[in-house]
Amino acid sequence: MDDQAHAARTMWNLLHEWWTMLPRERRSPAAADRAIRQARKDIDWLGVLPAQAAQAVLKAYLQAWNSCWAGRAGEPKFKARFRTVMSVDIPQGRDLHIIRVHRRWGLVNIPKIGRVRFHWTKDLPVGKRAGKENRITGARLVNDALGWHIAFRVQTLERGQEHHARPEVGIDVGINVPLALSDGTTYGHDKWLTEREMTELLRLEQRAAHRRRFQKHREKTSKRLRATYDRIQALRARAKRRHLDWQHQTTTDIAKKYGTVVVEALQITSMVRSARGTVDQPGKNVVQKTGLNRAINGEAWGRTVEMLDYKTARNGGTLAKVPASGTSQRCSACGFTTSGSRESQAVFVCKNPNCGWSGNADHNASRNVLHLYRMGLALIPAAGRAVARRARRVKPTTAR
Structure with missing residues (x-):
C-alpha cells in the first residue's frame, strides 16, 4: 500500500x-x-x-x-x-468483495494486494442488504500517523425530510465555552490529551529539537529523528480523532433537538491573522495574539459549522448565519450596546441605568444571535446572492 x-x-x-x-x-x-x-x-x-x-x-x-x-x-x-497525506483511491465498488467475518472484523479485496482484514466500525450495505439504491461505490485508503485506514463510499436513497416543528436556537462559539446555546445549554470538552500524554508530547518535542540542532543544512533526517517525529504525529493524530468524535456527537445532538440553528458568520481567516506587524510598525502583544490564534484554530469552528449544515438538513432543519458584529456587546434584555458591558470573559453586565441586567456573556451573545435571525437579518449564501443579482438584471416584461 x-x-x-x-x-x-x-x-x-x-x-x-x-x-x-x-x-x-x-x-x-x-x-x-x-x-x-x-x-x-x-x-x-x-x-x-x-x-x-x-x-x-x-x-x-x-x-x-x-x-x-x-x-x-x-x-x-x-x-x-x-507534507502529503498518502492515499490510494479504489473507484469501483465491485472490486472490493467485502465480507463480514464477525461483528468486529471484515475482509476486503484491494487490487494488486489481495484480501485485507479491516476493523468493522459502521454498518455497510453488503450481501442481501445491497441493492441498486443502497450499495458501495468505491473506497479510499488513507495512511496517517496511526496507520492505514479504509473509508467506503456508500450510495443510498434517502427520503426527503419534512421540516419538523422544533425550537429555534442561537449558538455562540468560543474558547473557554466551545458552544453556548441561547436556551442556556453549553457543550464543553476536556483537553484532547491526558496529562500523561501531554507530558510525553512535550518530552518528544524537546528531544526532536535537541536532535535537530546536530543536523547540518540539507542533511538527510536521521532515523532516530524521524522515529521521534512519527511518535509526535501519532499523539497529535489521536488528539484530532478525539476532537472529531466530540464534534460529531455534539452536532448530531444539536441537529436532532432543534429545527433552526443560527450561528455567526465569522471571518476566521481574519481573526487568526498574525499581529507581528512590519519592521516599521511592529505589532503589540504578539505572544498573546499567537496563543489566541492557536486556540481558535484548535477549536475548528468552521468544521463545526459545516457539520451542523448537513446534519440539520438531514434531520429536516435549517442552518442560518447572521452578522457577527456587536453580538457580544449588546444586552439581550434591553438591546443597549456598549463596548464596556463585558466586564470579563464570562460575565456580562448591562451599562444601561434603566436595565442593569447581568449574566453569562456567552449565553447573552447566543441570545443576540437568535434575535438577529428573528429580526430578518440572516445572510444570504453566495449562491443565493448570485441568483438575486441575475434576477435584478432581468428587465420585467409587461403583457399587452
Whole structure:
C-alpha cells in the first residue's frame, strides 16, 4: 500500500508537470489519459498502481482545476513527499468483495494486494442488504500517523425530510465555552490529551529539537529523528480523532433537538491573522495574539459549522448565519450596546441605568444571535446572492 500511495503521488506530480508544460490548446482529458497510459508503460514502478487508481488520479486532478477556475480553490500544486497525506483511491465498488467475518472484523479485496482484514466500525450495505439504491461505490485508503485506514463510499436513497416543528436556537462559539446555546445549554470538552500524554508530547518535542540542532543544512533526517517525529504525529493524530468524535456527537445532538440553528458568520481567516506587524510598525502583544490564534484554530469552528449544515438538513432543519458584529456587546434584555458591558470573559453586565441586567456573556451573545435571525437579518449564501443579482438584471416584461 505504501508503494501504491507513492506511485499515486508521483503520478499526480508527473501529470501536473505535463499539464503546465503543454500549451493550452493541446490540453485535454483524452491527451492526459494517453500520457498516463504511456507513463505506466515506460516507468516500471508506476505499474504498481492499478489502472483504475491511476484514472482516479486524473479525475481528481481535473476536478482540482475545475474548482480553481470556479474560484473555489487555488491552482493544483506539487505534492511533496513528507507534507502529503498518502492515499490510494479504489473507484469501483465491485472490486472490493467485502465480507463480514464477525461483528468486529471484515475482509476486503484491494487490487494488486489481495484480501485485507479491516476493523468493522459502521454498518455497510453488503450481501442481501445491497441493492441498486443502497450499495458501495468505491473506497479510499488513507495512511496517517496511526496507520492505514479504509473509508467506503456508500450510495443510498434517502427520503426527503419534512421540516419538523422544533425550537429555534442561537449558538455562540468560543474558547473557554466551545458552544453556548441561547436556551442556556453549553457543550464543553476536556483537553484532547491526558496529562500523561501531554507530558510525553512535550518530552518528544524537546528531544526532536535537541536532535535537530546536530543536523547540518540539507542533511538527510536521521532515523532516530524521524522515529521521534512519527511518535509526535501519532499523539497529535489521536488528539484530532478525539476532537472529531466530540464534534460529531455534539452536532448530531444539536441537529436532532432543534429545527433552526443560527450561528455567526465569522471571518476566521481574519481573526487568526498574525499581529507581528512590519519592521516599521511592529505589532503589540504578539505572544498573546499567537496563543489566541492557536486556540481558535484548535477549536475548528468552521468544521463545526459545516457539520451542523448537513446534519440539520438531514434531520429536516435549517442552518442560518447572521452578522457577527456587536453580538457580544449588546444586552439581550434591553438591546443597549456598549463596548464596556463585558466586564470579563464570562460575565456580562448591562451599562444601561434603566436595565442593569447581568449574566453569562456567552449565553447573552447566543441570545443576540437568535434575535438577529428573528429580526430578518440572516445572510444570504453566495449562491443565493448570485441568483438575486441575475434576477435584478432581468428587465420585467409587461403583457399587452
